[in-house]
Amino acid sequence: MADIIQLLPDHVANQIAAGEVVQRPASVVKELLENAIDAGASKIKLIIKDAGKTLIQVIDDGKGMSVTDARLSFERHATSKIRSAEDLFQLDTKGFRGEALASIAAIAHVELKTKQEGDDVGTSIVIEGSEVRDQEVIVTPKGTSVSVKNLFFNIPARRNFLKSNAVELRHVIDEFHRVALAHCNISFTMYNNGSESFNLPVGNYRQRIVNIFGNKTNEKLVPVEEDTEVLKISGFVGKPEYAKKTRGEQYFFVNNRFIKSAYLNHAIASAFDGLLKNGTHASYFLNLTVDPQTIDINIHPTKTEIKFDDEHTLYALLRSAVKHSLGQFNIAPVLDFERDSSLDTPYNFNKKSTSAPAIEVDKSFNPFQDEGRTNTGTSTKSVSFKKEPAANWESLYVGLESKSNSEPQDFSEVHFESEESTASMFDDDNSVEQVQTTYQLHSKYIVSTIKSGMLVIDQHRAHQRVLYEDFLKNMTIKEAVSQQLLFPLQLHFSVQEIQILNQLKEDLEHTGFVFSNVLKESIEITGVPISVPESEVSIILEQLISDVENEVPDAHFSATDLLAKSMAKSLAIKTGQSLQKDEQEHLVNKLFACKEPNVSPTNKTTFITMSVDELDKKFI
Structure with missing residues (x-):
């Protein structure tokens, strides 16, 4: 053979x-x-x-x-x-x-x-x-x-x-x-x-970070320094209030080589425990210097993963160093029950000599003297304590006698001040008795009855579908309505994020955003879509930039489609949000008015049906 x-x-x-x-x-x-x-x-x-x-x-x-x-x-x-x-x-x-x-x-x-x-x-x-x-x-x-x-x-x-x-x-x-x-x-x-x-240009580590990610990054950095026999740590972590929803600005360098390590990343997350909002991730730029003999950098073809001899020690040292820096720079709360900030010595009193306080007492003061007499004494700073009589005090009681002799007042016509009624999100017709047709389950699902049985709707995915088709329609016909802001909103981004927003600027304007100024590291917004709260604008744009960078969900979709999906995902009703009866019904009606109500923009099921026969089988 x-x-x-x-x-x-x-x-x-x-x-x-x-x-x-x-x-x-x-x-x-x-x-x-x-x-x-x-x-x-x-x-x-x-x-x-x-x-x-x-x-x-x-x-x-x-x-x-x-x-x-x-x-x-x-x-x-x-x-x-x-x-x-x-x-x-x-x-x-x-x-x-x-x-x-x-x-x-x-x-x-x-x-x-x-x-x-x-x-x-x-x-x-x-x-x-x-x-x-x-x-x-x-x-x-x-x-x-x-x-x-x-x-x-x-x-x-x-x-x-x-x-x-x-x-x-x-x-x-x-x-x-x-x-x-x-x-x-x-x-x-x-x-x-x-x-x-x-x-x-050549510079120190902080300058290099600022040159890459923008001048606004400088105020976000907290230095981290630790030197031990096993490990030397240097670099910066981001303040908790600047945490992002994406993991973009997370960098570990071991002996000047970039690595990825979920284990060490968990050490950073543990150090920030209790300081970050749910779903956000802290930024960090940390250099770790270890003995080359204690690591193996040849376990992955791209050399982005490293095997350490003693990962547990590195985890503990890294977590402690970051936690120490957060406490040292008053980022994390400090438990000190004996410290009173009011007793702190101001900086401008640092080199001043102490002196006994001077107290001046008017020895001639007598509170029992007559009201008409003026207090005179030897003190050059004597004060007159003349008491002014209350004028026309009798006028306060005029008319009380006549009211007491008159007939008792009839309180049947007393009107109580009521709270101002707020306009409802939907028009209510009080003349017609409304019947409950939808129910909310665990603030996540909307249950509704249909002729053949029961309908269960995922409120988050359903609202995504409704918003997605609305945004797509507005961007297509280019007739979106914008809500003007009383004060312009200025947001800061890095250079590459501004470039992404410039590419999407025209489509964003068709959805209702109005940009008054776009600079190298910031943008100014004077108008937003009617359905977008001002507080959500930065979150929406950050999520949009992240989706464009990763091209979620697919490379074959247009920028308009991607923009509509990203905004719908950011603005949709979240799981756990309680809805009123009319809001539930409105969402159900809007969903089934969509062209494709069966799936969300990311092709996930929005609702399921269960017939009476299927329910009957459950009780057999």
Whole structure:
């Protein structure tokens, strides 16, 4: 029988490895930025076109490569980071497996330009699908430039699985943020489709956070510092009042490498226990420094997960450090029953000398002297305590005698002041006796009777369907009614969030929002839709931005549809909200007036029916 096991060709093995290393354009961005950092660069420039599908270029001013190194860098398992297996336990660099460039070259058109300091000329290599097409000597600045064009050009199936440009760009920006936050000593610049998106100069950690997420972030940060033999913690956590509904601004860095850890995230959540509203998540930007021998960073292909030797100790230290910072900066309440804030010494009395208080007493004061006499004494500051007689006090009792002699008053015509009646949400017809046709169950379901049996409606999903179709109709016919605000509402967002709102501005205006001013890090709203309370505006926009970033629920829906779904989800009646009888009936009538009452905007069942026969079977 013939042998059936054979070695895979190199180009096939590279494409299989690329499936692990390169999942989307953001994966290429991560690998190229980390290579630039390992090369000792002080300035790194990232250029993106079409969310990385057309071009990803990283230019650095690092040490560059020789001709041999440039050619060898595209071979599998070729690396300058390790020499023996023991080096894996002392890693202080980013890349070390030597698969990144080989994997990228297997599925894209790659052009490498590099030159070492001291060399007169550099090297240019062009690779397409793991095959070297051209290699020549060129004139280029010191450092390395890697251009990755037409990603997945030879794997159309992988390219079809990519999301829209907005979603892929969001992932690219996330990777850029993670690398930039971990290295404040390096200057980063990012260009998207020819325009500058980020320009991050060298600075401290707080300045880097503010440059990325906006000036408003500065007042939200609480510093965290702790240094022990096992772990060194530095960074910032966000104040509880600025907590968000999404987990966007949560960053852990271990030895300057971004990681994801649900276990350590729980430690932060535990430190904020009792300080956050339900459904909100605190922001944090924390750097953890540990001994490289106590961690394993090679357990995941993207190296975003790390295995610690002693996770329990790290959990306890992290939780205590965050809790200590919240208490130290008076973010968390302090239990101190003996402290009285009124006894605190003001700052301006810090260097003043103490002196006995001066008390002046009028020794000639006599309260039993006659009213008409003026108190005179030796004191220069004598005070007259003359008592003024009450004038016309008799007038207070005029008419009482005549009223007492008159006939007793008839109290049958006394009118009592009643509370002002508030207009009901729906018109009530008191002339017709109303019969209860709907009932609310556990403030979650509306139960109604039908001819064949019983109807049970999920009030939250049903209201979502009603609002969704209303918003979609308003945006389509562009005739939404707006409610003008007495005072303009100013909201602050990050630079990338403002860009998302700019894309949605026209659709938002069709729903009833009125924007008077849109700046780089803030927006001003002067009108909102009639159904939107002013207090809910920031929540709605935050939820909308989150949905657009993650493109919920699907990439094939239009921006208008996505906007209508997001607003309906934010404004719909919540589970646990009690409804009046007329509100219940109104919701039921509005639901069955919809085009698709059976499902919510996210394709979940809005109601179920149970016939009398099905109820009868329950009692058999």
